[in-house]
Amino acid sequence: MRFRHHPALRADFPALAAVTLFVDGVTADAGVDPAPWLDTARRRLATGAEGGLPEIQAWRRAFTAMGLRPTQYRCASESLLRRLRREGDLPSLHPLVDLCNAVSAAYAIPVAALDLDRITGDLEVRRATGTEPYATFAGDVEHPDPGEVVFADEAGRAHARRWTNRQSGHSAISARTRRAFIVAEALHDTATIDVTALRETLTAALHTTWPTATVTTAGP
Template sequence: MSSVRPLITSQIAVLAPGFRALSICVEAAPLINPDFAQKALADACQAVMNDDPAWAQAHLGAWAEVFRGFGAKPQRTPCSAEALRKRVLRGGGLPPIDPIVDLYNAISLEYAIPVGGENLAAYVGTPRLVIADGDELFDAVKDGQIVNESPEPGEVIWRDDMGVTCRRWNWRQGVRTRLSSDATRMWFILESLPQMPLDALQEAGGRLVEGLGVMMPGTLIEQELIGPDAG
């Protein structure tokens, strides 16, 4: 199986000291047990309504500070984990979207961690986390139509050789690399700050890997820890 190691610019360590992530590459098998994801999502929503991990609010608060550090306003454009949790707390749950998306959203909710899922086959070159110049292209949906926009200069973005794949670090995903269950090559990135214990990050990755194996028996999976804790 072909794996990918995302590139992270050295400026990220200045903006978010101690940032670490789990990168998980998947060669997908046929989706056999999609119902697993719906139950996982429902359970995760209930967990958000009932209780949080002891470190959850500190972790989300740290993400808000990082967003402020590159000029984003977390009240309006929060990190993806905060945005999901606000929707659950407001409405009591989330509607299903796609089994694979539902699964990684469930992990994000339960562990208060931004989780990205990407169609790796749609990438041109290596995923990389960088500071935007402001002239990169990002494909977004507006009024039901796909339009091109650009990030703000100084904004943290995920990108490849073609353009931006996710704006404001993990706030809004682009259309081109959006993941669904019919993808044959998948890439997940679980992004954490030091307020989340390392063992919780590894547990979250393990739960994602386990769920993928249940839903798609025979799937090939590789994972790698990225950041200061990596061996």
């Protein structure tokens, strides 16, 4: 599978930096300790709310540019940090999801993890036509608004809505997942440096959690 951002989207958001990881050999019974990354996130939150972080501010500006209210539709990392600040912890869902969420919170950068076997062909971040089916976690099927930024595969299915706001239930990581695709995206001034550091952190953690797994990385 190849992953890319549509050239028109890159033209609209020239500061965009992204890294990807492909993991083969994921299991749901692995032990993972997200505490070190959550502690990093808590230390950052101790100096002020998540909305003041430069990584989050950049996404808020992007959401505003896309015609979305940034306090109604939050990027994934802002939602995680907001929950961590309010509740003191994040729920445990699956070792891969727990790991990605913790690293995302530590860096304040959205990280999406998708079941690679649930994606048809290549995956592109682009503006929607409005015809793409999108499966919610509740099992309902929605269609994005025309012009909304989505993750779309070659079958025309949307695997995320509003860019980094909401992933699809169709390709969510589950107990059956063995191969996963992970992408981290950032828009702030030091985005390239920070997503590269995030990639190295996550790669090391993946090797520790699944020693026999194959991890392939790319970008920026």
